[in-house]
Amino acid sequence: MPHPVISFLTDYGWADGFVGVCHGVIALGCPQARVIDLSHGIAAHDVRAGALTLARALPYLPLGVHLADVDDGDRGPRRDVAVSCGDGRWLVGPDNGLLWPAAQAAGGAVAVRDLAGSPWARVPVSPTFHGRDVLAPAPPAALAAGAPADEIGESIDPGTLRTLAVPVPERREDAVVAHVLSIDRFGNLELDAGPDDLAALGITVGGRICVAAGPHRLEVSVGEMFGEVDRGELVLFVDPQARLAVAVNRGNAQMRLGVSVDATVVLTAAAPAPAPAPAAR
Amino acid sequence: MPHPVISFLTDYGWADGFVGVCHGVIALGCPQARVIDLSHGIAAHDVRAGALTLARALPYLPLGVHLADVDDGDRGPRRDVAVSCGDGRWLVGPDNGLLWPAAQAAGGAVAVRDLAGSPWARVPVSPTFHGRDVLAPAPPAALAAGAPADEIGESIDPGTLRTLAVPVPERREDAVVAHVLSIDRFGNLELDAGPDDLAALGITVGGRICVAAGPHRLEVSVGEMFGEVDRGELVLFVDPQARLAVAVNRGNAQMRLGVSVDATVVLTAAAPAPAPAPAAR
Amino acid sequence: MPHPVISFLTDYGWADGFVGVCHGVIALGCPQARVIDLSHGIAAHDVRAGALTLARALPYLPLGVHLADVDDGDRGPRRDVAVSCGDGRWLVGPDNGLLWPAAQAAGGAVAVRDLAGSPWARVPVSPTFHGRDVLAPAPPAALAAGAPADEIGESIDPGTLRTLAVPVPERREDAVVAHVLSIDRFGNLELDAGPDDLAALGITVGGRICVAAGPHRLEVSVGEMFGEVDRGELVLFVDPQARLAVAVNRGNAQMRLGVSVDATVVLTAAAPAPAPAPAAR
Numbered sequence: 001m002p003h004p005v006i007s008f009l010t011d012y013g014w015a016d017g018f019v020g021v022c023h024g025v026i027a028l029g030c031p032q033a034r035v036i037d038l039s040h041g042i043a044a045h046d047v048r049a050g051a052l053t054l055a056r057a058l059p060y061l062p063l064g065v066h067l068a069d070v071d072d073g074d075r076g077p078r079r080d081v082a083v084s085c086g087d088g089r090w091l092v093g094p095d096n097g098l099l100w101p102a103a104q105a106a107g108g109a110v111a112v113r114d115l116a117g118s119p120w121a122r123v124p125v126s127p128t129f130h131g132r133d134v135l136a137p138a139p140p141a142a143l144a145a146g147a148p149a150d151e152i153g154e155s156i157d158p159g160t161l162r163t164l165a166v167p168v169p170e171r172r173e174d175a176v177v178a179h180v181l182s183i184d185r186f187g188n189l190e191l192d193a194g195p196d197d198l199a200a201l202g203i204t205v206g207g208r209i210c211v212a213a214g215p216h217r218l219e220v221s222v223g224e225m226f227g228e229v230d231r232g233e234l235v236l237f238v239d240p241q242a243r244l245a246v247a248v249n250r251g252n253a254q255m256r257l258g259v260s261v262d263a264t265v266v267l268t269a270a271a272p273a274p275a276p277a278p279a280a281r
Numbered sequence: 282m283p284h285p286v287i288s289f290l291t292d293y294g295w296a297d298g299f300v301g302v303c304h305g306v307i308a309l310g311c312p313q314a315r316v317i318d319l320s321h322g323i324a325a326h327d328v329r330a331g332a333l334t335l336a337r338a339l340p341y342l343p344l345g346v347h348l349a350d351v352d353d354g355d356r357g358p359r360r361d362v363a364v365s366c367g368d369g370r371w372l373v374g375p376d377n378g379l380l381w382p383a384a385q386a387a388g389g390a391v392a393v394r395d396l397a398g399s400p401w402a403r404v405p406v407s408p409t410f411h412g413r414d415v416l417a418p419a420p421p422a423a424l425a426a427g428a429p430a431d432e433i434g435e436s437i438d439p440g441t442l443r444t445l446a447v448p449v450p451e452r453r454e455d456a457v458v459a460h461v462l463s464i465d466r467f468g469n470l471e472l473d474a475g476p477d478d479l480a481a482l483g484i485t486v487g488g489r490i491c492v493a494a495g496p497h498r499l500e501v502s503v504g505e506m507f508g509e510v511d512r513g514e515l516v517l518f519v520d521p522q523a524r525l526a527v528a529v530n531r532g533n534a535q536m537r538l539g540v541s542v543d544a545t546v547v548l549t550a551a552a553p554a555p556a557p558a559p560a561a562r
Numbered sequence: 563m564p565h566p567v568i569s570f571l572t573d574y575g576w577a578d579g580f581v582g583v584c585h586g587v588i589a590l591g592c593p594q595a596r597v598i599d600l601s602h603g604i605a606a607h608d609v610r611a612g613a614l615t616l617a618r619a620l621p622y623l624p625l626g627v628h629l630a631d632v633d634d635g636d637r638g639p640r641r642d643v644a645v646s647c648g649d650g651r652w653l654v655g656p657d658n659g660l661l662w663p664a665a666q667a668a669g670g671a672v673a674v675r676d677l678a679g680s681p682w683a684r685v686p687v688s689p690t691f692h693g694r695d696v697l698a699p700a701p702p703a704a705l706a707a708g709a710p711a712d713e714i715g716e717s718i719d720p721g722t723l724r725t726l727a728v729p730v731p732e733r734r735e736d737a738v739v740a741h742v743l744s745i746d747r748f749g750n751l752e753l754d755a756g757p758d759d760l761a762a763l764g765i766t767v768g769g770r771i772c773v774a775a776g777p778h779r780l781e782v783s784v785g786e787m788f789g790e791v792d793r794g795e796l797v798l799f800v801d802p803q804a805r806l807a808v809a810v811n812r813g814n815a816q817m818r819l820g821v822s823v824d825a826t827v828v829l830t831a832a833a834p835a836p837a838p839a840p841a842a843r
Contacts, residue, residue: 015603
């Protein structure tokens, strides 16, 4: 691996230097690695947002080591793991569900190592900065440098990995009950529903759909992209992750609809345009 | 090109992972490239701010491929292009004016390729994430790896490129009517006027100038830098892009003057200090 | 040095392209360097925050050139320096205290060069962007490329370097008067006190401590990490820099206590739990 790739995702933010410190530790252990920062702006402790962002990115990243840290703040000891996946990737981070969707997307967890007591850790390990002392030094350095996996930590049963619950849409006779999975910088609402749910409603691109969220019940265009509607107009489209999303062209759908993550969004076929009234005699 | 440089500027923000995904795609196509992030904090859809930031940075970047994406949200299809410039640089992004000032700064557009149907694109191309599927994979990968340019896309007439209108200052007999071109993190106001406009008013460093913006009409020092005035004082200086700028030392000129981008700022010579009153008899 | 490391810390923010421009200049002078961004989110002009962030990170960074720029906005000329440290590191930045704690952490300033008139500077030097024209081009490029140090600038007396005052805790008979040194993204309050101050109060992990800040006087748990208390509960712990810190698990201690940097925080032993009342007859 002349140019091993290490991706890195956290909720550390960029301002305090936490990310830079981890980059330093990675560079110490693996000078030739290329580090790709996926995001360090995951909301504090938002394990699910981190997990979804990581899983989404994986298909676009070279095979490598994918380091992630979002602590859930739950009581009790934290277990850090290195997960070897079916497609050759390694995922490294806390075992709190953060790595789960990525592991599924990468062929499943083939082998898992517990990083407690890893010889690669920087000692003394700070109880509150495992990212620096356990995650950044050990696995990326070790793996990227070709160390045998059994030096990384003790083998543990992949079946013990924490899973992560994500909302799933529910199909009813004439509706799809979807949920807001995530909201991006532009205020676009990504739903858990997909193109097949749209098809199940008999709706195609170019048509209209009824979107109900909170007090709102709106008929919107179904398009391929924002630019197909006027500025300020709502549009439903298939987003880059092949999920349905609601956006306002050059506006903010989150603010328009007043919803947040996990909100229920009910999709139904829009009523057909009323037949023109018979001409008055 | 052992270490090709790819610069990257967008309005994606850093939190959602969009930037990291593009880095991944670039790394897949061009493992040895060095990617320089110019900014991903351009205000959403602010094509002009992106264009100015890119053009400003160009003289300080190694020759390479300069990737940029700020969508204008305008209705109608978007055209993505790769522009070969007179000085050897390639500019890659949407043809919406974003690349125009940079192309001018780089010796003009010598040849332009339309990226529609580029064999380098990742298919299926997401209609709303050309950055990932068209821009990041195709041109940087192709160019940096030395692929012949005619494989990138069909040749199109450079004369059809969208231009970008930027404000220009207007000189009147005893005034320069300038405009706020951009505002930076520090609240410094960059004007479209330059040192020659200052000279035209007969004003030199060390003197005073009258700055009128909105309801304000203030006499301020003309300095070489902030540190020449006391904290909280206004100063006009020639900024690092050789444009006139208004700042408050350790303060925020935008908030002080209550202006935003495109605001008119009228510069005139400050009235000479009144002659001292004759001593009372 | 096949892969020289240059770390980079500023208060430029990420949005305006200032950081990217400096990366470009570094890449021009030192194409093979690996640049690690420590932070560019230091509060504008906050020399102390920048200095502490840099000094904290240093032990985790490969030996290299450590570039930093936070201007204090003080009146009068600014002196830029390259400081050669006892452990082989170079620190490059303004001589305003920003480099001082890092120099102390790196074995002290062994030799100092004044960058005024450095042949490596980009001319004309912008009076307001030395980062681009003096810091980024000269020292990193020169040093990382192996240029003899005496070409960098004139030698000056290390004894003339500006120091930086940081708060220190005061031990009283039954209290430690500490101060908030910094506050991170999570709202955690880092104090200037350390584990020895805790020991001096006779308090150990697992115990309780009384924390007085502003109008608040609270008894909190002393733990090893956040996860030892319930969500929303305060905890005092030894942070990753071996300093005492106050946090709220999954909450924000800054907001809870309403304090800011430099606030006084008085630590005392918590009153022993009252003896249980005698059982009623």
